[in-house]
Every structure is written in C-alpha cells, then in structure tokens.
Amino acid sequence: MIEFHNVTKRYESGFEALKNVSMQLGDGQMAFITGHSGAGKSTLLKIIALIEKPTRGQALLNRINLNNVRRQRIPHLRRNIGIIFQDHQLLFDRTVFDNVALPLLIQGYRPQEIAKRTRAALDKVGLLHKEKSMPITLSGGEQQRVGIARAVVHKPMLLLADEPTGNLDPVLSREIMQIFVDFNRVGVTVLVASHDLRLIDELEMPRMTLNAGQLILNDLEPAADGDRFGSY
Amino acid sequence: MARTNVKRRRPPTANQVTAYLLHHLQSLLFSLRKIYQAPTTTIMTVAVIGITLSLPGGFYLFLKNIDAISGDFRSSTQISVYLDLKLNEKQARNLERQIADMDSVSGTRFISREQSLQDFRRDSGFGKSIDTLSSNPLPHTIVVEPGEIDTFAVRNLANSLQAMPGVKIAKLDTEWLERLYTIIEIARRSVVIITILFAFAVLLIIGNTIRLDIQNRYQEIIVTKLIGATDAFIRRPFLYGGVWYGLLGGIISWLIVEIGYLAISGPLERLNLLYKSDMNLITFSFQDFIILIAASTLLGLAGSWIAVARHLNQIEPT
Numbered sequence: 001m002i003e004f005h006n007v008t009k010r011y012e013s014g015f016e017a018l019k020n021v022s023m024q025l026g027d028g029q030m031a032f033i034t035g036h037s038g039a040g041k042s043t044l045l046k047i048i049a050l051i052e053k054p055t056r057g058q059a060l061l062n063r064i065n066l067n068n069v070r071r072q073r074i075p076h077l078r079r080n081i082g083i084i085f086q087d088h089q090l091l092f093d094r095t096v097f098d099n100v101a102l103p104l105l106i107q108g109y110r111p112q113e114i115a116k117r118t119r120a121a122l123d124k125v126g127l128l129h130k131e132k133s134m135p136i137t138l139s140g141g142e143q144q145r146v147g148i149a150r151a152v153v154h155k156p157m158l159l160l161a162d163e164p165t166g167n168l169d170p171v172l173s174r175e176i177m178q179i180f181v182d183f184n185r186v187g188v189t190v191l192v193a194s195h196d197l198r199l200i201d202e203l204e205m206p207r208m209t210l211n212a213g214q215l216i217l218n219d220l221e222p223a224a225d226g227d228r229f230g231s232y
Numbered sequence: 233m234a235r236t237n238v239k240r241r242r243p244p245t246a247n248q249v250t251a252y253l254l255h256h257l258q259s260l261l262f263s264l265r266k267i268y269q270a271p272t273t274t275i276m277t278v279a280v281i282g283i284t285l286s287l288p289g290g291f292y293l294f295l296k297n298i299d300a301i302s303g304d305f306r307s308s309t310q311i312s313v314y315l316d317l318k319l320n321e322k323q324a325r326n327l328e329r330q331i332a333d334m335d336s337v338s339g340t341r342f343i344s345r346e347q348s349l350q351d352f353r354r355d356s357g358f359g360k361s362i363d364t365l366s367s368n369p370l371p372h373t374i375v376v377e378p379g380e381i382d383t384f385a386v387r388n389l390a391n392s393l394q395a396m397p398g399v400k401i402a403k404l405d406t407e408w409l410e411r412l413y414t415i416i417e418i419a420r421r422s423v424v425i426i427t428i429l430f431a432f433a434v435l436l437i438i439g440n441t442i443r444l445d446i447q448n449r450y451q452e453i454i455v456t457k458l459i460g461a462t463d464a465f466i467r468r469p470f471l472y473g474g475v476w477y478g479l480l481g482g483i484i485s486w487l488i489v490e491i492g493y494l495a496i497s498g499p500l501e502r503l504n505l506l507y508k509s510d511m512n513l514i515t516f517s518f519q520d521f522i523i524l525i526a527a528s529t530l531l532g533l534a535g536s537w538i539a540v541a542r543h544l545n546q547i548e549p550t
Contacts, residue, residue: 049458051458051548051549051550052550072462072463075457075460075461075462075463075465076460077460078457078458078459078460079459079460083458083459089451089454089455089458091451091452091455093269093452102456102459103459103460105255105258106456106459106460106461106462106465107245107460108245108246108248108250108251108252108254108255109244109245109246109251110244110245110246110250111254113244113245117244150459
C-alpha cells in the first residue's frame with residue numbers, strides 16, 4: 001500500500017523533517033508511528049496524503065509515485081484515503097450528517113446512497129442518534145468520532161490518523177483506537193501517528209519510531225532496497 | 233420486479249452528467265442558504281450593487297424618454313414653402329403637384345392665401361387691424377413633408393425647393409433640432425461611459441465580497457480539499473454566490489429606477505397638462521428588464537470568477 005524509499009523532506013526553512021526514511025506498509029496492515037513531537041510523524045503522513053512532496057527519495061501509494069502527481073490528479077488520489085485529524089476539522093456550519101456525507105457528495109454518490117452510507121458510518125461510531133445535531137453541541141470524543149465517520153464513509157483503502165486521541169482522556173482514547181482496530185479487521189489499511197505509548201503497547205500492533213526525522217525502530221518488514229527504484 | 237433488479241445493479245455513484253448536475257443544484261441551494269444565513273452582508277452587498285447599477289439604468293431610461301420625444305420632433309420636420317405673391321391659385325396648385333411628385337418628398341399640404349389670412353385672423357387676435365388692409369399680404373403656402381428625416385437630405389431638399397421658379401422662400405427651421413440632437417448624442421456617450429465604469433465597480437464589489445467569503449471559509453476549503461474535492465467542486469458554491477449577488481442587485485436597481493420614475497411622474501403629468509402634450513413616461517420594457525437582470529447576473533458571475541481564480545488556488549493544506 002505505502003512504500004517509502006530513502007525519503008528525505010527538507011522544508012524551505014532548511015529544517016529536515018525526514019531523513020532517509022525507508023519503510024513499507026502492506027495492504028490490510030495496521031501500524032503506529034511514534035516519536036516526540038517534531039520527530040517527523042506528521043510530515044510522513046502529509047507526504048502520503050499528498051500535502052507535501054519528498055525532497056529526495058521516492059514515496060509510493062498503491063504503486064503510484066507521489067513525487068510527480070499532477071495537481072489535477074491529487075483530489076482523485078486523496079479519495080482513496082481517509083484522514084483523521086487531531087482537531088477533527090469538522091465544519092461547524094452544518095449538521096453531523098452533512099459533515100459525514102461530504103466525501104460522498106464530493107464523489108458524486110446518488111442521494112439515496114449518500115443517506116444510506118452516511119447513516120451506516122454514523123452507526124459504526126455509535127452516533128446515529130446525533131445525525132441532526134450541530135457539531136458544536138457534541139463533546140470532544142463525539143466530535144472525534146464524527147471525524148472518523150467522515151474519514152471512513154466512502155470506504156477508503158487507507159486510513160491515516162494524526163494524533164487522533166491527542167485531546168481525549170484515556171477511556172475515550174481507548175474507544176477511538178478500538179474503532180481503528182475494528183476497521184483494520186475488515187481489511188482497511190491503517191496508519192496512526194500517536195505518542196500515546198501506553199495505549200499502543202496495549203494494542204500490540206507493529207510500530208515505527210521516528211527520532212529527529214530518522215526511523216530508529218521498525219517492527220514492519222523493511223522496505224525493498226531503495227536503489228532498485230533509483231533514489232534521487 | 234425487473235426494476236428492483238436493475239436498481240440493485242446500479243453503481244453507488246450517479247453517472248457523471250447526473251452527478252455534475254446534482255452538484256450544481258446542491259451548490260445553488262447551498263449558496264442561497266449561505267446568503268440567507270448572513271442577511272446583513274447580503275443586504276449591504278446587494279444594496280450597493282443595486283444603487284450602483286440604478287445610475288446607468290436611470291440614465292438609460294432618461295435617454296430613452298428624450299429619444300422618444302425628440303423622435304416626434306424629428307418626424308415633424310417640415311419645410312414651409314412661401315410662394316411668390318404674383319402666382320394665382322391655379323399656378324400655385326400646379327406647383328404643389330410638381331413638388332409632391334418629387335422623390336424626396338413624402339407629402340404636401342396646400343394653404344391658400346385666403347386660408348392663411350383666416351387662420352391668422354383667428355389665431356393672432358389682430359382681426360380688426362387686418363380688416364383695414366386693402367389687400368391680402370400673405371402668400372400661398374405649401375407645407376412639404378420630407379421623405380427622409382436625415383438633416384443633410386432635408387437641407388438639400390430645401391435648397392432645391394428654394395431654386396424652383398415661383399418660390400419666394402423655402403424655410404427650414406432645424407438648427408435648434410440639430411443642437412438638441414448633438415446634446416442627446418453627448419448624453420448618450422456619457423451614459424455608455426458611466427455604464428462601463430459602474431459595471432467595473434460592480435465587478436469589484438462582488439469580487440471583494442467573494443474574496444472575503446473565501447477567506448471566511450478558509451478552513452472549510454482546506455478540509456474539503458483533503459477529502460478529495462476538485463477545484464471545480466470548491467469553486468462552484470462561490471460562483472453561485474456571485475450569481476445571486478448579481479441577480480438580487482439587478483432586481484434592486486430595477487426597483488430603485490422604477491420607484492424614482494414613479495416619484496417624478498406626478499410633476500411630469502402636470503407639465504404634460506400645461507403643454508397640452510400627450511408625451512408619456514417610458515419605463516423599462518420587459519426586454520430592458522431582462523437585459524438589466526442578465527447583465528448584472530453576468531457581472532456577478534464574472535466578479536466571483538475573478539476572485540475565485542485569484543484566491544482559491546492559493547489555499548492549499550499544509
């Protein structure tokens with residue numbers, strides 16, 4: 001699903017967020033990325049989500065080279081990904097239902113289909129009874145669950161989550177992580193950036209640890225030799 | 233039964249054309265709701281557009297009325313041909329027939345000396361003094377209606393009438409008309425300039441409103457981009473927003489002009505009575521109305537397009 005070959009990301013300021021990172025996440029796998037803040041977790045996710053481009057090395061998503069994707073193609077590639085943000089990024093001017101339905105709307109689903117799938121996604125995160133509420137009236141945990149419902153409503157192949165439990169108490173965090181595990185069980189590839197080490201230990205999932213932009217620990221099988229793809 | 237089978241096999245996404253139309257409809261309704269949800273902004277923007285457009289609209293109507301009035305003058309251009317006093321009535325009638333046969337003449341009217349005298353006696357109030365005259369001092373007169381109303385052609389006709397034997401004076405009084413037409417032409421061009429300037433103003437107003445709208449919804453744009461929205465998808469509600477502003481502004485400007493004309497119609501009617509004229513105030517025709525609304529709607533679309541093209545591409549998730 002995801003392959004990184006000697007990926008280096010240097011920002012315009014000169015800061016190197018990722019240094020020569022190689023890794024591989026297979027279809028249907030689930031893994032955590034850990035590390036201190038500023039270790040490069042977010043940058044790694046941003047490269048996968050086509051928000052940033054690698055400065056050097058190659059990043060592949062479904063065998064598509066992310067280094068040279070045309071601007072017009074980016075939206076279509078992003079539709080394969082569900083992204084969950086730390087601050088859930090809900091739109092506060094519309095109902096929970098409309099928030100969750102947005103990816104389907106964008107992809108041109110038929111209205112009946114939108115209603116059906118949106119309700120199914122809300123049901124999965126246990127918020128079907130809140131579909132008509134405005135996001136502002138929900139608790140932090142509920143808002144995050146709405147964010148998850150929006151990320152999975154279009155059945156993406158890959159779920160990316162950046163510190164999804166950052167603002168939640170331990171009980172809620174466990175609940176949220178369990179939702180990810182459930183999705184992984186039905187075949188979705190999941191990559192979660194988190195520094196909640198205790199919770200990750202509990203879940204016994206493969207882990208990659210970044211430190212100052214370098215991958216210092218990788219439970220996953222290593223990526224194929226970068227030279228084979230010709231790093232540049 | 234067959235129907236349910238077909239239904240089951242249908243893909244979850246609508247076909248491209250349907251999806252496209254569906255999103256247009258959704259954007260249309262969404263932008264309408266946005267406008268409705270922010271009534272203050274909407275009213276202010278729409279009012280500014282309406283007032284701005286009412287100026288060229290009002291001038292246009294003013295010009296249209298002037299045109300209608302001056303058109304009456306134009307069609308009433310006449311040449312009075314005063315004949316030699318030596319001509320008797322039969323000779324004069326012959327001359328009239330001769331003039332009436334000319335290509336550049338559409339009609340003639342003969343006023344005999346006697347008729348002229350009677351008219352004069354009746355209209356002037358000098359009846360008594362005229363009776364003291366030993367002979368009728370007035371000539372036979374032929375009133376000539378030119379075939380063409382072009383000033384140059386009319387003047388040519390007057391010259392050739394003047395040159396005819398038996399004609400004393402061929403009198404054409406058009407100088408004041410020409411002055412009027414020149415003034416109208418100046419006004420017409422001013423209206424064109426004003427219209428262009430104010431159209432630009434509307435473009436800027438709408439562009440700026442949409443720009444603020446884009447800034448206000450910065451976060452929303454980023455989120456929808458991350459979810460996989462195309463630029464066209466994100467652009468659409470803003471473009472519809474501009475269309476609504478233009479459409480509503482156009483309607484407001486129409487109302488302003490109509491109310492303005494209603495306000496001056498009272499004194500104008502009194503003026504009509506005083507002059508015993510039957511000139512009627514012309515307001516917007518249905519066609520004018522459609523053109524005004526269409527133009528302001530197009531300006532709205534263009535203004536929002538400019539704003540969207542300038543600002544939307546700059547917003548990328550980081």
